[in-house]
Amino acid sequence: MISTREILERAKSTATLMSTVTDGDINRALCLMADSLVSHTGDILAANCADIDAARGRISDVMIDRLKLTEGRIAAMADGIREISRLPSPIGKVIDRRERPNGLVIEKVSCPMGVIAIIYESRPNVTSDAAALALKSGSAVILRGGKEAYNSSRAIVDALTAGVGEAGLPEFAVQLVDDTSRDSSYELMRAKGYVDLLIPRGGRGLISACVENATVPCLETGTGICHVYVDRDADISRALDIIENAKVQRPSVCNAAEVCLVHRDIAKEFLPKLKERLSSGTHPVELRCDPAAYAEIGGTPASDSDFDTEFLDYTLAVGVVPSVEAAISHIALHSTHHSEAIVSESREAQDYFTKRVDSAAVYVNASTRFTDGGEFGLGCEMGISTQKLHARGPLGIEELTTYKYIVRGNGQIR
Amino acid sequence: MISTREILERAKSTATLMSTVTDGDINRALCLMADSLVSHTGDILAANCADIDAARGRISDVMIDRLKLTEGRIAAMADGIREISRLPSPIGKVIDRRERPNGLVIEKVSCPMGVIAIIYESRPNVTSDAAALALKSGSAVILRGGKEAYNSSRAIVDALTAGVGEAGLPEFAVQLVDDTSRDSSYELMRAKGYVDLLIPRGGRGLISACVENATVPCLETGTGICHVYVDRDADISRALDIIENAKVQRPSVCNAAEVCLVHRDIAKEFLPKLKERLSSGTHPVELRCDPAAYAEIGGTPASDSDFDTEFLDYTLAVGVVPSVEAAISHIALHSTHHSEAIVSESREAQDYFTKRVDSAAVYVNASTRFTDGGEFGLGCEMGISTQKLHARGPLGIEELTTYKYIVRGNGQIR
Numbered sequence: 171m172i173s174t175r176e177i178l179e180r181a182k183s184t185a186t187l188m189s190t191v192t193d194g195d196i197n198r199a200l201c202l203m204a205d206s207l208v209s210h211t212g213d214i215l216a217a218n219c220a221d222i223d224a225a226r227g228r229i230s231d232v233m234i235d236r237l238k239l240t241e242g243r244i245a246a247m248a249d250g251i252r253e254i255s256r257l258p259s260p261i262g263k264v265i266d267r268r269e270r271p272n273g274l275v276i277e278k279v280s281c282p283m284g285v286i287a288i289i290y291e292s293r294p295n296v297t298s299d300a301a302a303l304a305l306k307s308g309s310a311v312i313l314r315g316g317k318e319a320y321n322s323s324r325a326i327v328d329a330l331t332a333g334v335g336e337a338g339l340p341e342f343a344v345q346l347v348d349d350t351s352r353d354s355s356y357e358l359m360r361a362k363g364y365v366d367l368l369i370p371r372g373g374r375g376l377i378s379a380c381v382e383n384a385t386v387p388c389l390e391t392g393t394g395i396c397h398v399y400v401d402r403d404a405d406i407s408r409a410l411d412i413i414e415n416a417k418v419q420r421p422s423v424c425n426a427a428e429v430c431l432v433h434r435d436i437a438k439e440f441l442p443k444l445k446e447r448l449s450s451g452t453h454p455v456e457l458r459c460d461p462a463a464y465a466e467i468g469g470t471p472a473s474d475s476d477f478d479t480e481f482l483d484y485t486l487a488v489g490v491v492p493s494v495e496a497a498i499s500h501i502a503l504h505s506t507h508h509s510e511a512i513v514s515e516s517r518e519a520q521d522y523f524t525k526r527v528d529s530a531a532v533y534v535n536a537s538t539r540f541t542d543g544g545e546f547g548l549g550c551e552m553g554i555s556t557q558k559l560h561a562r563g564p565l566g567i568e569e570l571t572t573y574k575y576i577v578r579g580n581g582q583i584r
Numbered sequence: 585m586i587s588t589r590e591i592l593e594r595a596k597s598t599a600t601l602m603s604t605v606t607d608g609d610i611n612r613a614l615c616l617m618a619d620s621l622v623s624h625t626g627d628i629l630a631a632n633c634a635d636i637d638a639a640r641g642r643i644s645d646v647m648i649d650r651l652k653l654t655e656g657r658i659a660a661m662a663d664g665i666r667e668i669s670r671l672p673s674p675i676g677k678v679i680d681r682r683e684r685p686n687g688l689v690i691e692k693v694s695c696p697m698g699v700i701a702i703i704y705e706s707r708p709n710v711t712s713d714a715a716a717l718a719l720k721s722g723s724a725v726i727l728r729g730g731k732e733a734y735n736s737s738r739a740i741v742d743a744l745t746a747g748v749g750e751a752g753l754p755e756f757a758v759q760l761v762d763d764t765s766r767d768s769s770y771e772l773m774r775a776k777g778y779v780d781l782l783i784p785r786g787g788r789g790l791i792s793a794c795v796e797n798a799t800v801p802c803l804e805t806g807t808g809i810c811h812v813y814v815d816r817d818a819d820i821s822r823a824l825d826i827i828e829n830a831k832v833q834r835p836s837v838c839n840a841a842e843v844c845l846v847h848r849d850i851a852k853e854f855l856p857k858l859k860e861r862l863s864s865g866t867h868p869v870e871l872r873c874d875p876a877a878y879a880e881i882g883g884t885p886a887s888d889s890d891f892d893t894e895f896l897d898y899t900l901a902v903g904v905v906p907s908v909e910a911a912i913s914h915i916a917l918h919s920t921h922h923s924e925a926i927v928s929e930s931r932e933a934q935d936y937f938t939k940r941v942d943s944a945a946v947y948v949n950a951s952t953r954f955t956d957g958g959e960f961g962l963g964c965e966m967g968i969s970t971q972k973l974h975a976r977g978p979l980g981i982e983e984l985t986t987y988k989y990i991v992r993g994n995g996q997i998r
Contacts, residue, residue, distance in 0.1 A: 536993030579950030
């Protein structure tokens with residue numbers, strides 16, 4: 171077993187080597203990595219079986235499903251890598267250029283982060299997505315996956331590494347941490363001078379642990395307590411479509427809605443329709459209602475914590491508010507600053523909402539489910555940032571880069 | 585005394601109010617703050633005298649000088665604020681706009697951070713600079729200054745607050761923390777959900793304490809172990825001018841050079857001239873030489889730590905390297921990733937250096953002393969970032985903002 175320290179040292183040297191690798195080299199490597207993934211399908215499935223056998227009975231069926239790979243899923247992972255290879259390079263772009271009166275030419279140029287570490291949980295497909303994205307952004311990547319998926323991740327990384335080698339890229343461009351104890355996560359979080367960017371991908375516990383312990387720069391990704399506010403001036407049928415979609419289309423993801431706030435002037439008309447719409451599907455939604463909503467439609471009385479819970483399930487907290495201002499105040503108090511929507515035909519209410527709501531994505535008359543790298547046209551993503559430093563919302567390859575200033579002169583001094 | 589918790593609560597509410605304040609309002613407030621600073625000159629000088637009397641004998645003369653205010657310095661602080669008021673607003677800019685095939689219009693719009701906290705040391709002028717910059721960027725600002733300068737900072741903030749009030753801006757837009765014990769710094773570092781951006785301005789101890797303890801997003805500003813590499817193909821007279829300037833023009837600042845690396849092929853010719861040039865000024869420079877340089881020009885033999893020291897003084901570590909690659913490797917190991925320069929007439933060496941050196945600013949044939957908001961044409965700055973996340977190099981007002989996605993639709997669902 172290679173120590174985490176050794177992996178960090180290797181990644182750091184690799185980052186320096188990566189600065190002279192071209193986008194063409196990277197794209198060729200990505201394609202070979204995708205091919206290698208497919209050609210190692212047998213090994214990967216065998217490793218995955220071992221993980222699943224070991225996990226059965228110890229984790230929930232939902233988790234087993236997340237862990238499970240199939241030939242189709244591996245092919246999809248390979249396609250994902252090929253798609254990343256077709257994105258334009260985020261490196262070497264002149265973001266800004268200034269010629270100063272003294273003749274200095276100052277260019278702000280995008281460049282790789284250096285070493286990107288990703289700590290994630292049990293979904294083995296994150297292994298290839300994260301590796302491909304970080305590599306495309308020109309960085310060396312360190313993957314630290316969940317214990318339950320270790321064998322699968324190891325087999326995937328071995329396949330990817332074969333592709334990296336075939337392409338002639340630095341051999342440690344993609345590394346997996348073998349130690350799946352907490353020690354290795356902690357070591358990555360504290361690897362000041364080695365890790366330029368740490369991205370935790372997983373549940374709240376993992377993300378808090380990173381925020382709490384990291385001394386390396388870290389991007390918080392996200393939990394989403396997303397709100398849909400149905401304004402007095404909402405088109406009701408549109409509001410019903412949006413809430414239904416935001417809640418039930420895929421309730422387990424972070425951009426699904428957890429809370430519906432309704433303006434009191436339309437509550438009497440809207441809430442019964444909401445109840446009808448959300449109880450009629452194949453998966454009826456449990457409504458946890460504040461007193462005013464409960465008075466209209468019954469359901470389950472909401473406890474205080476229901477407005478601060480990421481249900482990730484067929485459950486929706488419903489509240490009645492007296493105004494758009496009150497909706498915004500509620501959101502300011504309870505949101506995780508991921509995605510919020512207003513449904514309203516009033517331009518004034520829309521503008522007030524978009525200006526005041528402090529979240530990564532603020533929607534007008536659309537479902538919160540669109541907060542996603544693919545849907546935003548960024549190609550793909552490493553997660554959704556809910557912090558304000560560096561990047562907010564979907565983390566595409568551009569968000570995985572930094573910049574430097576290149577200043578050219580002819581002897582200028584101060 | 586108002587508790588730090590109360591200050592945090594007030595700042596958070598203020599940040600929400602700030603989202604509807606216009607740039608015109610802010611600029612008017614900045615001008616009134618500048619006027620108020622001047623009209624309170626007497627109060628500020630009296631408070632400053634009290635600080636200096638209390639500090640005398642307890643801190644060095646250099647520190648006393650940093651602490652000392654004069655009518656002229658206060659006028660300069662006021663001018664600095666007026667200059668900031670004339671900068672274009674960094675808020676509300678559409679950074680990117682995409683129309684998606686489904687009709688969604690996605691705009692990435694710059695917006696205020698929210699609450700910016702600055703922890704700084706004994707220079708009271710930072711109080712007004714930092715307040716003005718953070719306010720211009722649309723955020724509420726919390727200042728936590730050094731104990732030695734407390735009375736001065738309090739008097740400055742009282743003057744600024746009078747201007748804020750007169751302009752009708754939210755009254756807690758600028759606040760000073762009264763508690764100058766370590767507790768208050770610690771509380772700011774851990775004020776998750778209250779502080780959106782923490783900026784430490786000061787020595788290495790302060791910055792490490794923030795990096796180590798902060799759970800809020802933090803921008804590391806900088807210590808600078810800056811290198812000047814004199815290539816085989818350097819114009820020697822240009823190289824001498826650049827090193828002299830980078831070393832002696834103002835040795836106490838972070839963009840001053842601390843290390844000179846010389847290609848071995850020109851060491852014999854260059855080093856005696858370097859010695860002559862740096863010993864001839866009003867402040868002779870002590871040269872700490874590695875064995876190869878020592879063999880040419882004597883001086884003080886360098887210890888290992890001399891290549892890892894931010895001297896901030898008339899001292900320069902001098903080393904001989906066999907190639908541009910070796911210079912780059914040395915820099916990778918010893919630099920603080922602030923500013924480095926190559927002096928060379930070879931375009932190939934220049935390009936190799938700018939591509940490979942991983943620092944905020946990489947110079948070709950110019951002094952490292954230009955790494956500065958004003959010199960870069962950013963107007964002014966909050967410090968120099970040496971980290972890669974969010975912002976590198978001079979932190980101007982744009983670097984004090986974040987963005988959000990505003991997504992407009994007409995009922996889109998997934």
